[in-house]
Amino acid sequence: MIIEQTYQVRGGDFAHAGDASSKVKKLLKQLDVDPRKIKSIVIALYEAEVNIVAHAWEGIIRILIDRDHIRMVLEDKGPGIADIEQAMVEGYSTASREVREMGFGAGMGLSNIKRNTDQMEITSRVGEGTVLTMVNYF
Amino acid sequence: MRVDPAKCIGCTHCMQVCPTEAIRVSNGLAVITGERCVDCGNCMRACPVDAFYIMQDDLSLMQKFKYRVALFPSVMIGQFPEHITDDQIYGALLELGFTHLMEVEQPIHWLVEAYRKYHAENPDIRPLISSFCPAIVRLIQIRYPTLIDHIVMVKAPHDLAAHYALERLKGEGAQEGETGLFYITPCSAKIAAVKRPLGEKESIVDGILNMDEMYNRVMQVISSRPGVGSSGYREYLTREGILWPLPRGEARLFKHKSMAIDGIHNVVKMLERLETENHPELEFLELRSCDQGCAGGILLSGNRFLTVERLERRARTFPHSHEVNPDGPAKADVLEKLVTDPIEPARVFQLDPDRSRAIEKMALVEKILCRLPAIDCAACGAPNCHALAEDIVMGKAKMTDCLFLQAEWQHEGRVTPARGFRNMEKIWGEGRFKADCKKKGARNEGY
Numbered sequence: 001m002i003i004e005q006t007y008q009v010r011g012g013d014f015a016h017a018g019d020a021s022s023k024v025k026k027l028l029k030q031l032d033v034d035p036r037k038i039k040s041i042v043i044a045l046y047e048a049e050v051n052i053v054a055h056a057w058e059g060i061i062r063i064l065i066d067r068d069h070i071r072m073v074l075e076d077k078g079p080g081i082a083d084i085e086q087a088m089v090e091g092y093s094t095a096s097r098e099v100r101e102m103g104f105g106a107g108m109g110l111s112n113i114k115r116n117t118d119q120m121e122i123t124s125r126v127g128e129g130t131v132l133t134m135v136n137y138f
Numbered sequence: 139m140r141v142d143p144a145k146c147i148g149c150t151h152c153m154q155v156c157p158t159e160a161i162r163v164s165n166g167l168a169v170i171t172g173e174r175c176v177d178c179g180n181c182m183r184a185c186p187v188d189a190f191y192i193m194q195d196d197l198s199l200m201q202k203f204k205y206r207v208a209l210f211p212s213v214m215i216g217q218f219p220e221h222i223t224d225d226q227i228y229g230a231l232l233e234l235g236f237t238h239l240m241e242v243e244q245p246i247h248w249l250v251e252a253y254r255k256y257h258a259e260n261p262d263i264r265p266l267i268s269s270f271c272p273a274i275v276r277l278i279q280i281r282y283p284t285l286i287d288h289i290v291m292v293k294a295p296h297d298l299a300a301h302y303a304l305e306r307l308k309g310e311g312a313q314e315g316e317t318g319l320f321y322i323t324p325c326s327a328k329i330a331a332v333k334r335p336l337g338e339k340e341s342i343v344d345g346i347l348n349m350d351e352m353y354n355r356v357m358q359v360i361s362s363r364p365g366v367g368s369s370g371y372r373e374y375l376t377r378e379g380i381l382w383p384l385p386r387g388e389a390r391l392f393k394h395k396s397m398a399i400d401g402i403h404n405v406v407k408m409l410e411r412l413e414t415e416n417h418p419e420l421e422f423l424e425l426r427s428c429d430q431g432c433a434g435g436i437l438l439s440g441n442r443f444l445t446v447e448r449l450e451r452r453a454r455t456f457p458h459s460h461e462v463n464p465d466g467p468a469k470a471d472v473l474e475k476l477v478t479d480p481i482e483p484a485r486v487f488q489l490d491p492d493r494s495r496a497i498e499k500m501a502l503v504e505k506i507l508c509r510l511p512a513i514d515c516a517a518c519g520a521p522n523c524h525a526l527a528e529d530i531v532m533g534k535a536k537m538t539d540c541l542f543l544q545a546e547w548q549h550e551g552r553v554t555p556a557r558g559f560r561n562m563e564k565i566w567g568e569g570r571f572k573a574d575c576k577k578k579g580a581r582n583e584g585y
């Protein structure tokens with residue numbers, strides 16, 4: 001058996017950025033996953049959630065929890081990422097002035113995700129959207 | 139924290155304010171799950187009929203000891219009406235049979251030094267979280283295990299004062315077993331922590347006295363005694379010490395790089411955030427379960443804002459802590475004893491120790507939630523629909539406990555009305571639904 005959850009994310013809705021990660025956190029605690037692993041998962045998911053809010057128009061998060069791992073797929077409609085390699089570089093950011101004023105846009109999100117996940121994959125089409133897949137083992 | 143079955147009327151007030159969903163109603167009585175309880179006292183505050191109580195020791199326990207020390211926090215003084223002086227309160231406590239009186243926040247500078255040392259020795263852990271409030275430590279232990287590492291492993295003022303008093307009395311010639319330490323506290327969580335200390339073999343104090351009871355006793359004898367010069371009893375009391383149990387009492391040590399949050403529901407919001415976001419710019423977080431810190435302690439008699447007010451004024455007349463820093467051989471001994479034992483995460487919310495079974499149970503919770511009405515009315519005896527779904531999966535409740543679902547099943551002929559009524563009485567007590575104009579509760583509870 002696996003647990004499946006989906007969450008909607010709206011672009012620009014900073015007030016609710018983090019809702020999905022905090023719900024997933026509660027599930028993982030009930031499943032008694034190692035607190036340190038939960039922390040990594042939640043940090044990665046939070047960064048990914050904020051990226052949709054900050055950079056895309058709307059998105060959907062699909063969570064699959066199995067007995068030894070969690071798979072998180074974040075699919076958004078948005079501008080896409082033209083050069084993924086460059087986007088991954090620490091400190092690189094195209095965040096708008098507004099987004100920076102809210103305390104985001106340091107260009108640390110994707111590298112933080114990389115550090116906190118066991119597998120990470122990005123595919124993107126410019127002008128259409130981005131799919132980020134993350135897998136963590138418990 | 140206990141429920142008096144003679145007083146409990148089986149309403150839902152306590153259940154709704156419990157921050158860990160530790161309370162259920164069964165057979166018309168509130169039932170507390172001990173392993174989930176953090177002893178914050180919210181249930182006791184919310185109870186319209188005073189059905190919650192806290193165990194305490196008998197004052198007569200004192201007679202066993204030659205030296206009888208009353209340990210009490212500064213809020214003990216702060217709760218009295220302004221016209222009653224410190225000297226009168228000290229006088230009344232002596233009248234009650236104590237030989238030594240010690241406000242616990244002394245010598246607070248030792249604790250300040252212990253905090254600074256811990257802060258310097260753990261530069262990678264930010265923010266540090268205060269260990270002062272046992273309700274919060276317990277909350278972190280059961281609900282926020284990822285944050286356990288942030289807790290400052292230094293004990294609280296009452297431990298400081300207890301060890302210090304023992305050392306001093308030993309110095310004055312007290313023999314082993316002659317000194318009895320009695321801790322007067324306004325705090326249900328401190329009482330629980332002293333009664334069943336986490337990881338320690340035995341508590342250092344010999345007795346716990348509830349502050350509301352001591353308040354009454356002091357009030358009763360206060361006029362029969364003129365008061366004593368209290369300054370001899372509190373030579374190491376300082377401004378910082380007096381303010382310690384109040385909001386920002388500890389946070390002020392870390393100036394603007396710190397934050398103080400009081401009220402357990404506010405604390406929960408902060409801890410939730412802290413689990414997802416890093417806040418390395420914050421050096422120190424002071425988290426207190428009660429509104430206005432210990433001035434809002436559950437067993438405190440005075441108004442919490444007036445208590446803060448009185449203590450702030452009182453504090454201004456005392457020297458700063460670094461000016462009163464008694465050195466000597468006792469210091470090292472006491473400091474050594476102020477290191478907290480390691481805190482282990484407690485798994486009280488996990489659905490099953492076996493991951494596959496836990497996942498099955500979680501899926502079942504989701505399925506049950508499809509059937510429940512999402513009204514969160516608590517008429518099932520659980521605080522909300524989700525809690526009931528979990529109880530059902532854990533085998534502690536059944537589907538028909540939801541009165542709406544049961545009504546639907548009666549409508550469909552799957553449950554007989556007689557059966558349905560019995561189910562309701564199982565939760566709310568036999569005879570509960572008979573008309574009774576004298577019943578307690580329900581009147582002006584909303585105000």
Ligand SMILES: Nc1ncnc2c1ncn2[C@@H]1O[C@H](COP(=O)(O)OP(=O)(O)OP(=O)(O)O)[C@@H](O)[C@H]1O
Nearest residue numbers: 051055080087093094095104105106107108109110
């Ligand atoms: N879902 C997305 N859609 C479009 N562009 C994205 C998306 N996620 C990331 N990017 C691009 O990649 C860049 C780097 O992302 P990253 O998360 O590392 O930093 P950031 O979001 O700009 O700042 P920070 O995460 O530190 O607040 C972004 O500035 C943006 O140009």
Ligand code: SF4
Nearest residue numbers: 271325428431432435
């Ligand atoms: S704030 Fe003070 S009185 Fe209230 S629970 Fe915490 S330590 Fe006890």
Ligand SMILES: [Mg+2]
Nearest residue numbers: 050051109110
């Ligand atoms: Mg980002």
